[in-house]
Amino acid sequence: MENASVEFDPVSLRPTYRLLMGVPGSSNAFYISKRLGLSQEIIDNAGEMLTQEHLHMEDVLQNLEGERRQYEIQNKEIEALRIESEKIKQELLHKKTELDKRRNELLRKAREEADEVYRKSRREAEEIMKELRTMKKEFDVEKMNTLAEEARKKLAKSYDFANAPAPEGKQLSKGIAKPGQIVYLLSIAQNGTIVEINGDNVVVQIGAMKTSVPMKKCLLVREPKIEGISGASKMRKGYAHDLFVAKNESAPTEIDVRGMTVEEAIPVIDKVLDDAMLAGAERIRIIHGKGTGMLRVGLNGYLSGHRAVKSTEIAPSNEGGTGATIVFLAK
DSSP: OOEEEEEEEETTEEEEEEETOOOOOOOOHHHHHHHHHHHHHHHHHHHTTTTTHHHHHHHHHHHHHHHHHHHHHHHHHHHHHHHHHHHHHHHHHHHHHHHHHHHHHHHHHHOOOOOOOOHHHHHHHHHHHHHHHHHHHOOOOHHHHHHHHHHHHHHHHSSSOTTTTOOOOBBOOTTOOOOOOOOEEEETTEEEEEEEETTTTEEEEEEEEEEEEEEGGGEEEEOOTTTTGGGGGGOTTTTTOOOOOOOOOOOSSEEEOOOOHHHHHHHHHHHHHHHHHTTTSSSEEEOOOHHHHHHHHHHHHHHHTTTEEEEEEEGGGTTTTTEEEEEEEEE
């Protein structure tokens, strides 16, 4: 046997017709009678006939009913919060799933793009290596040297040596060398003035440049005294001829050959090397660009056998990196 009661709403004084199992119910006779219009006096008289024990029991049951209702309201609120939390949880799970899918898709695309970049770079690298191997097979150092020699001859012809035939003077020696004398340098076919004597060498001034030269590579140029002719129009004879005095301006220390072929760049570089050697420069910078690297490889191959070149190296990053080559000149 189990207690049961029918829920009664004390506010509306109406039954809710909800069966509560296991919950004892209080007597609502007085409330119902009042609602039905029974005289309050009769209701009060009936209440006075109840024992204290019965009244106490009614109070307990009503208090329990009130607490039950309060707990039920709280339970409903808790349940509503639980349902809302579950809903939020499901929404978050859904969003997480969507984010995971999107992340995986982005990672997949990134991997595909990276693979494509790798494959493309590898193809380009293989093509460059193939070209370099072909260049290595076809590269002819002797041919490059021949081209360079021809270029030097062509450049030499561009100078006006009409008034500078090689003199027939005697070789300079310690006994006759004096500061202030004009000598002819056989190695560069130019005139210079002795400014210092240093053992078997002399320091010669050529324009703005000074260079130390062995005496055996110098010819003495003397000017004969011819009466009746002004110093400005004196003619040289015997050992002396009219000599070409070079205007040695500041030699360039770098050259840009981007856009040229190896064959086109060689004579240009040779001219710069010659000027730099005359000026006493220690190095020059050749700007050839990066591109496929064919121009750089071709020029480095040529420079490796050049008489004026001591060594070469890739330029530091602040001077062009792999797009330029530093050439150190031989002394």
